[in-house]
Structures are given as C-alpha cells and as structure tokens.
Amino acid sequence: MTQTRSGSKLVWDTVSYAVLILLAIVCVGPIVWTFLTSIKVEEDIVTRSMVYFPTRFTFENYVKLWSQSSYPTLVTNSLIVTSMTVLICLFTGTVASYSFSRFNFAGRTQLMLAYLIVRMFPAVLMIIPLFIVMRQVGLLDSTFGLAVAYTSFLLPLFVWMLKGFFDSAPKELESAARIDGSTRIGAMFRIVIPIARNGLVATCVFVAIAAWNEYLFALMLTTSQGSRTWPVGLQLMVGEFQLPWGMLAAGGMISILPVIILFAIVQRVMVAGITAGAVKG
Amino acid sequence: MSRVLYTAANPPARSAWEAINPMRMIGELSETRYWMYLLLLPSALLITAVVLYPTLYGIQLSFREMRLNRPALGTDWVLFKHYARMLADPIFWTALRNTAVWVTSSIALEFTVGLIAALALNRNLPGTKVLAVLILVPYFLPNVVAGHMWALMLDPRLGVINDLLVKTGLLTGYKAWFADPSTAMAAAIIVEAWHSFPFFTLLIMAGLKGIPTDLYKAADIDGAGPFAQLRLITLPMLKTIIAAAVILRVIGLVNSPDLLLILTNGGPGRATQVLSLYAFQTAYKDFNFGYAGALSVVMFILLMGFAWAYIRLSKVNQD
Numbered sequence: 001m002t003q004t005r006s007g008s009k010l011v012w013d014t015v016s017y018a019v020l021i022l023l024a025i026v027c028v029g030p031i032v033w034t035f036l037t038s039i040k041v042e043e044d045i046v047t048r049s050m051v052y053f054p055t056r057f058t059f060e061n062y063v064k065l066w067s068q069s070s071y072p073t074l075v076t077n078s079l080i081v082t083s084m085t086v087l088i089c090l091f092t093g094t095v096a097s098y099s100f101s102r103f104n105f106a107g108r109t110q111l112m113l114a115y116l117i118v119r120m121f122p123a124v125l126m127i128i129p130l131f132i133v134m135r136q137v138g139l140l141d142s143t144f145g146l147a148v149a150y151t152s153f154l155l156p157l158f159v160w161m162l163k164g165f166f167d168s169a170p171k172e173l174e175s176a177a178r179i180d181g182s183t184r185i186g187a188m189f190r191i192v193i194p195i196a197r198n199g200l201v202a203t204c205v206f207v208a209i210a211a212w213n214e215y216l217f218a219l220m221l222t223t224s225q226g227s228r229t230w231p232v233g234l235q236l237m238v239g240e241f242q243l244p245w246g247m248l249a250a251g252g253m254i255s256i257l258p259v260i261i262l263f264a265i266v267q268r269v270m271v272a273g274i275t276a277g278a279v280k281g
Numbered sequence: 282m283s284r285v286l287y288t289a290a291n292p293p294a295r296s297a298w299e300a301i302n303p304m305r306m307i308g309e310l311s312e313t314r315y316w317m318y319l320l321l322l323p324s325a326l327l328i329t330a331v332v333l334y335p336t337l338y339g340i341q342l343s344f345r346e347m348r349l350n351r352p353a354l355g356t357d358w359v360l361f362k363h364y365a366r367m368l369a370d371p372i373f374w375t376a377l378r379n380t381a382v383w384v385t386s387s388i389a390l391e392f393t394v395g396l397i398a399a400l401a402l403n404r405n406l407p408g409t410k411v412l413a414v415l416i417l418v419p420y421f422l423p424n425v426v427a428g429h430m431w432a433l434m435l436d437p438r439l440g441v442i443n444d445l446l447v448k449t450g451l452l453t454g455y456k457a458w459f460a461d462p463s464t465a466m467a468a469a470i471i472v473e474a475w476h477s478f479p480f481f482t483l484l485i486m487a488g489l490k491g492i493p494t495d496l497y498k499a500a501d502i503d504g505a506g507p508f509a510q511l512r513l514i515t516l517p518m519l520k521t522i523i524a525a526a527v528i529l530r531v532i533g534l535v536n537s538p539d540l541l542l543i544l545t546n547g548g549p550g551r552a553t554q555v556l557s558l559y560a561f562q563t564a565y566k567d568f569n570f571g572y573a574g575a576l577s578v579v580m581f582i583l584l585m586g587f588a589w590a591y592i593r594l595s596k597v598n599q600d
Contacts, residue, residue, distance in 0.1 A: 016409075099321050103316075122536045125578065128335075211592040215539050220565060254542045259422065
C-alpha cells in the first residue's frame, strides 16, 4: 500500500515537472525567439532554411531603430504618460484605499462595489465620449489627457489592490500613535503607509506596467508625434513602412525590457496583491 | 514638546500663524467625522469625470446622430434608429457569433491550462518557484508585442512554427494561419490563451492555498484517486475563485479588441470580427460615433446580463 502510494507520488512528481517545464518553454520561447530575431543578420531572418542557432550576431537592428525612427520620442512619451498615470493614482488612490481599509461608514460597501463595477464598462463606450470631451477641453493628443484617461480603468484597480495591502498592515501601531496624540492624517503618513510600503510599490508597478502596455486608448486619443506612445508608434511603423522583422523584434525587446525587469523585482509582492484583491472581490 | 490629545472640547490655543498653517488645518480636518469621505473625494471625482460621465454620455450618444466626418448631418436625436439598423446589420450578427466563439474558446483553453499549471505548481516541488515566474511572464507583456511575436512565429514564409510542424511531419507545407478564414480565429485564440492563461494560474494557486490539507488526507484514506479528489474536493472548493476569475476574463475578452486589432483586424473577410472590434472600427475609421455607441451599449448590456446570470447560477449550485 505504502509502496504504491510513493510510486504514484513519483509518477505525479514527474508529470508535474514535465508539464511545468513544457509550459515554461511555451511561455518564454516566443520571447527568446524574438530576441534571437532581433540580433540576427537580415540574411539569417529572410532565408529558405530556418536558422535556429545563428552564428553571426548584430546590434544593427537596435541602432537603426533608435537612430533612424521616432522610437526614442515614442518611448519618452510613454515614460511621461506612465509616470503621470502612476502619480495621479498615487495621490488620489492611496487615500481612498486607506479610507476603505480603515473606516466603517455609511455607504462604504456600495462605494467599494461601485469601484469594482466600473471595470465592467466597455472601453469603447468610454473612448468615444472621452475623445469628444477631451477635444472640447483641449486635452486630446496630450500626454496628460491620455494619463487621465488611463485612470478610468487603473484607478479602481489601484484602490482595490492597495486596500488588500492596507488590510494586512496591523492596526495596533496606528492606535498607539493615535493615543500618543498623532492626528489621523499623521498616523496615516507616519505609520500605515511606511508599513505598507512594499505593497504600495508593487501596486504602483502593476499600474505602471498596465499604462506602459496600453494600446487602444492611446490609438484613439493621440494623433501626433508629440504625445504618441510606443505601442501605437510601433504598430504604425509596421503598417506604413513595412518595418522589417529584425527592427520590429528589436522594438519589441526594447519595450518589454522595463516590464520584465520591474516584474522580476516586485513579482512576489505584486502576485500576492493581485490574488488578494481578486479573492476578496 | 509634549503631545496633548486635542478634542473639540479641549482645542489647542492658536497663534495667528497656526490658524493659517495648512498642515495644522489638514491635521484638524482629519479629526472631523467627514474625514473618510474627504479621503474618497479626489478619486470619486476623478472616476465620475472619466468613467461615469463618459459612460452616460456614450449611452446618450447611441440615441443621437453623430458623425464627425459628416457634420452636416447634425447631432439630432434619432431614438432607436441605430438599434434598428443593428438588427438588420449582418456584420453585427457575425460579430456577435464570433464574440461568443472567441470568448468561450479562449476561456476554456485558458482555464484548462491555468488549472493544470496551478495544480502542478501547488505541489511545491523543488525548483518550481523559478518555473512559476517564467510561466507568469506572458500575462505582463503588452498586447502589441505579444501579437507581433506570434505573427513572426506564424508567418507564412519565415515562421518558425510552420518550420517545426513541417519538420515533424505534422504539416506538408507552410501555412498562412491568419490569412485562412478557417484557421485565423483558432490561431488568434491560441495567442490570446498564451497571453492570459497565467491569470487563471495566479488566482487558482491562491485558491488552492486555502483548501485544508485534511480533506485530501481523508480522501486518501477513503481510497479516492487523484482525479476523484480533483472533482470532489479541489474544484468545489475553488468554485468562488473560479467564478470570479471567469467573470473578470469574460469582461476583458468582450471589452478589449486589442489583440485581434493587431493580429487580424477582423479579417480575413469577417472571420475574426468581434463586437468590440466592430464598435471600435465604427468609431475610429468611420467616425460614426452614434452607431459605435449603440454597439457598445448592446455589448455592455450583454455583459451585465451574463455576469448576473453567471453569479446567480454559481450561487444556486453552492446551496
């Protein structure tokens, strides 16, 4: 009996490893292949027989993309939009999430539900009126306007995710500070926010990645070089100039590099936050 | 300076400077009973401005004429004209059918792969922590890059997948996956599943941690095999979290046309035209904001109906 059980454990362990290694290859394979394509010479990409292990390498694709296209401007615009989105969420969302986490008041449940339900609103339904309104107030085709539009789906997410981190910060220290005469706002900034620091960073990174990656709003709400973000720019280059695969792969690698670095740094805390928010939601 | 607990009955003495000191004023404000509402005010105002107002505006637009490229038509009320046109619009019905295929197939694939990955990771075997991180990576990649990575690999002339399939004998010649109406949707669904299955893995892993191990020990003693345990313990215990994950993914899949916009743009023909993409193109290419609004309102109503029915069904089953 014991023997068959340990035998079946071995079988399932082997199956688990096989499944996980296969999945990891499927997940990372396309990224590796794109990277290989980006450092291949043109003749090794456009070839009759597939080159799996290139022997010649070049960074020409990166150099060409960076010096001969508008990619640096696009990346700068994206950085500006992303930073502004994170700042807006940080200033308006942190206090909201603290309020939901620490106080019990009339309308709390309904308001929290409202912050959850707004995520169900179709992007297209919001994009059209946002386009009209932003054109009226002169925010169309501006980085600030785009950042404000991003808060429509990222701010509720930010509030919910951060609330999970605030919930798990102990309330006793805060009470102690209050007894010592600290004001509520003093306790919030000096005690609670420093305790939930890691969660705050992870939440900001999550929002930053989402803003950096966003395509649809940016496509509709930006029309010129001045505010266009990299996903829209890259897509336009593919359409207009028949961007060669090597350069396209280089562009893809440049733009996912910050995402992968940030994800690697905060992945554990961020994963905890995403799941906590969703489990309770 | 010793700290004193100031209350409304025992207010601090103020100098002229303190009366206008902003830090002090905020500190005092934080002691009032409206403080929690004040904290919510900035985000609530912002959400009202960028979500609620545009949504109501959008619903209103669906009952009006609004074509940016034909201002002569004006912006009069047309009542249900757009909705009536939709009923007679064959593209709408095709898009509706495609949306159903797109959403159900993607969810089924993502859930299956996500569950398998989560179950394997939950065994906490040595070395699998690193694999977990690798498996989660696609979820954080931008649609634009994910789309082009796969477009490169599935390319009819240079695609590595074509080459591998031909070399292993599964395919006789290179195939243009996205140009063939019979494979375009399936190829897009695979890309979508690759991109989003880690979401299910993430949530199911969190749910698995909450299942008491005693249940499995008891089942072991009763002689239940792994598949019986999965069916009788794991899945029922995960019901809430699976319901939440499915609803969130359905919302995402119905609402965002990004990946299809990049991979196929609805083609070939209308083989991959979905509702969100049709609504977006109607707004972005035709500038027919009224009709695009009506399409998105219908999408929204279908989504609400689905969420309501789904939550009800999963609650009924729980009792």
